[in-house]
Amino acid sequence: MHIVVCVKQVPDTTEVKIDPETNTLDRSSAPAIINPYDAHAVDEAVRLKEQHGGKVTIISMGPPGAVEVIKKCIELGADEGYLLSDRKFAGSDTLATSYILAKGIETICQDNPFQLIFCGKQAIDGDTAQVGPGIARRLLIPQLTYVNEVTAVDSAKEVITVHRKLDDGYEVVEAKMPCLITVEKEINQLRYSSLPNMLRAARYQPHMLNADELNADVTNMGLKGSPTSVAKIFAPEQRGEGEIIAGSNDETINQLIQKLSDQMAK
Amino acid sequence: MPKKFDAIVVGAGMAGLAAAYKMSSEGLSVVVIERGDYPGAKNVMGGVLYRSMMEELIPEFWKEAPLQRPVVEQRFWMLDKQSVVTSGYKDESWAEEPYNCFTVFRGEFDRWFAKKCEEKGALIINETLVESCIVDDGKVIGVQTNRPEGDLYANVVVLADGVNSLLGKQLGFHREWEPQQVALAVMEELKLPEEVIEDRFNLEPGMGTTIELFGQGTMGMVGTAFIYTNKQHISIGVGALLSQIREKQVQPYQLLENLKQHPAVRPLVRGAEPVEYYAHLIPEGGYNSIPKLVSDGVVVVGDAAQLVNGIHREGSNMAMTSGRLAAEAVIHACNMGHFDRDALSSYENELNNSFVIKDLEKYKDASHLLESNPRYFNNYIPTANMALREMLTVDGVSKKQKQKKLTKSILGKNGLFTLGKDIYQMWKAVR
Numbered sequence: 209m210h211i212v213v214c215v216k217q218v219p220d221t222t223e224v225k226i227d228p229e230t231n232t233l234d235r236s237s238a239p240a241i242i243n244p245y246d247a248h249a250v251d252e253a254v255r256l257k258e259q260h261g262g263k264v265t266i267i268s269m270g271p272p273g274a275v276e277v278i279k280k281c282i283e284l285g286a287d288e289g290y291l292l293s294d295r296k297f298a299g300s301d302t303l304a305t306s307y308i309l310a311k312g313i314e315t316i317c318q319d320n321p322f323q324l325i326f327c328g329k330q331a332i333d334g335d336t337a338q339v340g341p342g343i344a345r346r347l348l349i350p351q352l353t354y355v356n357e358v359t360a361v362d363s364a365k366e367v368i369t370v371h372r373k374l375d376d377g378y379e380v381v382e383a384k385m386p387c388l389i390t391v392e393k394e395i396n397q398l399r400y401s402s403l404p405n406m407l408r409a410a411r412y413q414p415h416m417l418n419a420d421e422l423n424a425d426v427t428n429m430g431l432k433g434s435p436t437s438v439a440k441i442f443a444p445e446q447r448g449e450g451e452i453i454a455g456s457n458d459e460t461i462n463q464l465i466q467k468l469s470d471q472m473a474k
Numbered sequence: 475m476p477k478k479f480d481a482i483v484v485g486a487g488m489a490g491l492a493a494a495y496k497m498s499s500e501g502l503s504v505v506v507i508e509r510g511d512y513p514g515a516k517n518v519m520g521g522v523l524y525r526s527m528m529e530e531l532i533p534e535f536w537k538e539a540p541l542q543r544p545v546v547e548q549r550f551w552m553l554d555k556q557s558v559v560t561s562g563y564k565d566e567s568w569a570e571e572p573y574n575c576f577t578v579f580r581g582e583f584d585r586w587f588a589k590k591c592e593e594k595g596a597l598i599i600n601e602t603l604v605e606s607c608i609v610d611d612g613k614v615i616g617v618q619t620n621r622p623e624g625d626l627y628a629n630v631v632v633l634a635d636g637v638n639s640l641l642g643k644q645l646g647f648h649r650e651w652e653p654q655q656v657a658l659a660v661m662e663e664l665k666l667p668e669e670v671i672e673d674r675f676n677l678e679p680g681m682g683t684t685i686e687l688f689g690q691g692t693m694g695m696v697g698t699a700f701i702y703t704n705k706q707h708i709s710i711g712v713g714a715l716l717s718q719i720r721e722k723q724v725q726p727y728q729l730l731e732n733l734k735q736h737p738a739v740r741p742l743v744r745g746a747e748p749v750e751y752y753a754h755l756i757p758e759g760g761y762n763s764i765p766k767l768v769s770d771g772v773v774v775v776g777d778a779a780q781l782v783n784g785i786h787r788e789g790s791n792m793a794m795t796s797g798r799l800a801a802e803a804v805i806h807a808c809n810m811g812h813f814d815r816d817a818l819s820s821y822e823n824e825l826n827n828s829f830v831i832k833d834l835e836k837y838k839d840a841s842h843l844l845e846s847n848p849r850y851f852n853n854y855i856p857t858a859n860m861a862l863r864e865m866l867t868v869d870g871v872s873k874k875q876k877q878k879k880l881t882k883s884i885l886g887k888n889g890l891f892t893l894g895k896d897i898y899q900m901w902k903a904v905r
């Protein structure tokens with residue numbers, strides 16, 4: 209079984225700062241890390257490989273420095289990694305990103321067709337959750353989003369069964385492979401990488417692919433291929449402190465009703 | 475993938491990285507195992523990095539390494555409760571290539587140094603703890619890590635695991651350090667704008683200064699305090715013998731607060747925003763505490779070997795030099811194909827011939843003397859302050875009268891004999 213995992217390098221948003229004057233992310237303020245959901249996607253792919261045999265290939269679009277997150281994936285047990293990096297990709301929105309990744313997947317799977325593509329649920333910086341579905345649509349394969357458990361893979365029948373997370377429970381869904389899956393963090397607990405995998409990752413050099421090598425239409429890439437226009441970016445205002453109404457029951461209920469009706473009157 | 479490396483280095487600090495850089499430059503297969511998230515993540519230093527020892531590994535490293543400021547001035551302060559006697563030395567030539575020393579952040583510097591090792595072919599494995607050495611028939615043949623399938627083998631293991639060196643202890647090279655063999659140091663990084671730092675410390679743009687403080691800075695305990703300038707931060711720290719900190723029952727952060735409140739220090743750090751706080755041990759046992767350095771299949775370098783000159787706050791340079799000399803011995807051993815104690819013994823010989831052991835030997839009694847004789851810190855520093863206060867306060871008393879009063883006060887406390895003895899002993903300890 210050939211499993212491709214899409215992995216994005218993101219700024220660690222727990223440490224990122226917003227420039228108060230320009231309202232933009234100060235990316236230099238935060239270290240670059242692997243998108244946390246994507247790490248779970250890699251781990252799940254490696255678990256399936258351990259059960260069913262095959263190969264796990266990582267693909268990422270990003271600046272040259274993103275080789276580090278691919279190496280991290282090798283630590284987690286992936287076999288190969290490809291970095292799509294080119295100035296022509298710069299400024300891509302989700303539409304263009306999914307185009308580039310789909311073309312990349314076609315290129316690297318020419319001789320070894322994939323059965324599964326894994327993505328994270330969403331990226332912690334862009335947060336759109338659009339790239340996975342975008343890739344599935346472009347490759348014309350089924351998609352299973354928000355998956356928190358893979359329950360069965362039947363390689364003979366080429367069918368996968370998963371749990372999709374819902375607000376109040378989960379649904380059990382089957383899909384024909386090849387298909388694309390986006391994962392929740394609960395899907396697994398990241399394992400501590402083995403020392404042989406750490407050594408392999410320390411030596412590993414990912415394959416690099418540029419725009420010309422993708423056999424793709426450059427007008428669908430980068431700023432040209434990105435219809436998204438950003439109207440305004442702002443940091444949300446800090447929410448004010450809550451208020452606790454203390455006292456006996458009747459009293460507090462009356463106070464609460466009074467406050468609510470004041471608010472409605474405003 | 476080779477199952478066995480030429481060398482495993484435990485710890486990506488100055489000592490381990492220096493050894494790894496040298497060995498991989500000579501084509502040895504080297505793996506460095508570091509428990510922190512990245513090299514330098516756990517490493518604490520004021521810190522002044524000495525140019526010449528680093529240059530023996532990477533010539534003109536200052537052109538690309540992440541450094542803070544070249545140090546152009548070194549000041550020495552003797553603090554009493556609300557006064558200070560100052561001295562120092564400033565040299566314009568230190569502001570030019572090849573420089574004398576630099577302030578650095580170890581988090582940045584070690585990461586860069588590790589990258590240079592990788593360029594030479596060394597593998598750096600982070601987030602991995604070495605739990606023990608694998609010993610076969612009395613010979614170290616590898617290490618056991620906390621990872622699955624975590625055993626790793628090599629001809630030589632270089633122990634660069636820092637001041638505590640649990641691995642050295644497991645091998646019986648040293649015992650648990652006594653509280654008088656280590657100092658506990660705490661330090662803070664305080665953020666200030668570049669120009670403010672340059673104004674307050676009287677510096678040309680980009681240049682740096684260091685201040686070593688004795689006396690009240692450590693509340694009279696044996697130790698020192700320091701203030702170093704970085705680009706946009708001041709590093710301020712204080713360390714004292716663990717035995718004395720315990721005895722006096724002071725909290726480490728109190729030491730630092732006390733220092734920052736001193737009238738001579740307060741204006742330097744005013745309005746600065748604390749951004750990091752560290753605590754770390756420093757080896758202070760000196761020459762008399764040096765453990766076994768070489769055994770079959772293993773060498774010990776840097777803080778793990780207690781190679782720190784506390785009197786001159788030199789540690790990183792000794793770490794680098796010991797790492798480099800150990801690497802040369804390993805390279806030599808590889809050429810011969812033997813890795814026993816004899817084959818590696820050139821490390822010990824070379825170290826003995828270097829400034830490292832010579833300096834440590836020279837000062838071998840100094841720390842002990844300062845510890846066992848409280849007069850140096852508790853009497854003589856206040857006396858020096860008092861003497862200058864007397865001579866420089868213009869109050870109508872004649873100078874002759876003042877000198878008389880001074881002599882009486884200096885001798886009155888301990889007598890001429892004690893003073894003579896103390897001077898002689900100190901001279902003997904550092905001569």
Ligand SMILES: Cc1cc2nc3c(=O)[nH]c(=O)nc-3n(C[C@H](O)[C@H](O)[C@H](O)COP(=O)(O)OP(=O)(O)OC[C@H]3O[C@@H](n4cnc5c(N)ncnc54)[C@H](O)[C@@H]3O)c2cc1C
Pocket residue numbers: 214215216217243245246267268269270298299300301302303305309326327328329330331332333334335336337338339340436437438
């Ligand atoms: C309003 C807005 C404006 C933007 N403007 C710009 C801009 O002007 N210039 C610019 O450069 N960017 C811009 N971006 C960012 C860019 O569009 C997205 O970061 C990128 O397309 C991925 O989308 P996402 O981060 O929402 O990923 P999601 O769709 O949330 O990611 C889901 C999953 O897709 C996969 N994935 C996503 N991105 C990659 C990748 N690069 N490589 C491999 N796998 C990946 C991962 O598996 C990830 O877990 C903008 C984003 C938004 C929301």
Ligand SMILES: Cc1cc2nc3c(=O)[nH]c(=O)nc-3n(C[C@H](O)[C@H](O)[C@H](O)COP(=O)(O)OP(=O)(O)OC[C@H]3O[C@@H](n4cnc5c(N)ncnc54)[C@H](O)[C@@H]3O)c2cc1C
Pocket residue numbers: 484485486487488489490507508509510513514516517518519520521522523524602603604605634635636637641659660661711713754755756775776777778781782787788789790791793
């Ligand atoms: C507050 C302070 C200020 C100082 N100021 C100066 C100064 O200005 N100038 C100067 O020259 N020296 C200074 N020193 C001393 C200097 O920091 C040390 O001498 C120097 O860092 C020693 O280098 P090392 O490589 O031997 O040890 P370290 O730098 O301590 O490195 C040891 C490494 O080993 C790792 N490690 C430990 N155990 C294991 C294990 N079992 N498995 C895996 N990894 C492990 C640690 O994480 C660490 O990265 C100062 C020290 C302190 C505490």
